[in-house]
Amino acid sequence: MKLAYYPGCSGQGTSAEYERSSRAVCAALGILLEEIPDWSCCGSTPAHACDHVLSAALSARNLSLAAAKGADRVGTPCPSCLANLKTARHRMEDPTFRGKVNALLDAPCPDTLPDTVSILQVLVEDFGVDAIAEKVKKPLAGLKIACYYGCLMSRPADVMNFDDPENPMALDRIMEALGAEVVPFSMKTECCGAAMGIPRRDISARLSARLLETARNFGADAVVVACPLCHMNLDLRQDQASKASKSAFNMPILYFTQFMGIALGLASEDLGLGKLCVSPTGLLQKMQNAKAAADAKAATDAKATTDAKKAEAKAKAAKAEEGQA
């Protein structure tokens, strides 16, 4: 499987671990990512908040570069990039809008632009959850995980065309395939505060605290995410959320690609686990303990079976002897 790859700006900085683990997981599963040469920023929320044509032009430059490489699909880990690239293509189906976008570019876009998909969608729909389950070497047994999708992955539904906008299941299904226990989570698509962290941290702290509290109340050991901004609010800004809600959160927040990498047995440095602010050490320990307990139980069970078999054989022999006598 081959995809043109759009890493997105945050992957070069605050979400370096998402970028690294996405690449590692795709490589391990044989999904070939061909980075779009000299890609530029999609403009994210600031561009579409300023103007839709400007936003689409920033995306269109990248889609044109991908088209020039002969790509029919672009994959990106970031939901914000995904939303912008996908929306740009969608809006440019309108010739008037397309004309306005072309007027901002050095050269007009090719007639056919590639569609954009999230790496999550590729893994769930193209690679498949069952195929992922077959690749698991170290099941996430013993871990209780809350799946947090954030707002953009499947909204607006008619443009994003992926999963359920109110009750998405893609992450749930992957986590289950990896052997984790998925806890019920009523806040799957509630907003974390997005980029409010800088101009209005009171808002992002309040919204993130709500998510962390709910995950904790449902007994989650960790929250899994698929978005750099969600991750920043829940992990980097977790202490701000703690202060805002007067509770002390200590909830590891991992990208789904990190959990996948752990379960696929990939090297920890390829997953950027050391870049998480809330340490996942306790989580990994819990996994090890669960495995040790399972191994011990298996050993006891095996011993019990052998003992039972021995006893049975002994009894049989005794019976046979009795019969002979």
Added chain:
Amino acid sequence: METINLETTRDEAFLREVEAESGQRVTTCYQCGNCTAGCPCGPEYDMQVSQVMRAVQLGNKRLALSCRSLWLCVSCSTCTSRCPNNIDVAKVMDVLRHMAWKEGKTNYAMASFWQSFLTTVRHFGRTYELGIMAMFMARTGRIFTDVDLVPRILPKNKLPLKPHQIVGKEQVGRIFKRFDEQRRNAQDGGHNS
């Protein structure tokens, strides 16, 4: 509560412009309040999102473009996905923001953040996180923004000190330049007519 005189405040052209720009039929909104019920930033708004839709229906440009809510909306599209009349409410909010921005009615902190972000893209072709922070602090005078995060993120070795510069950064710069020119021309045209 403010009394609105429907005889004098109704601006049909404004309603038509919002509908044309957004491609949404705001007139079909029957004020069920689903958008407001699901809005994560509702508690911070001065006007709830369903009230903003009502202001548009009434052609009340002043109310719709001067409300603080436009600058607190996080574009999560919860409103859009729950509208029984299939109005892309978040897109309407976006369009109102564009119109307010053009008229110079911005929220200082929010617009400063967005402008800082876009300035780094314009110069380097990609965002430059430290540059955004520095510019935001300089613009707003909020020099202690997120200082508590510094000891948390620095040891993680994630934030590049220097911006990533792409080969085609001038191409990206020209997108912004043409955009500015168009806007200036449109404004000049607007003043002349």
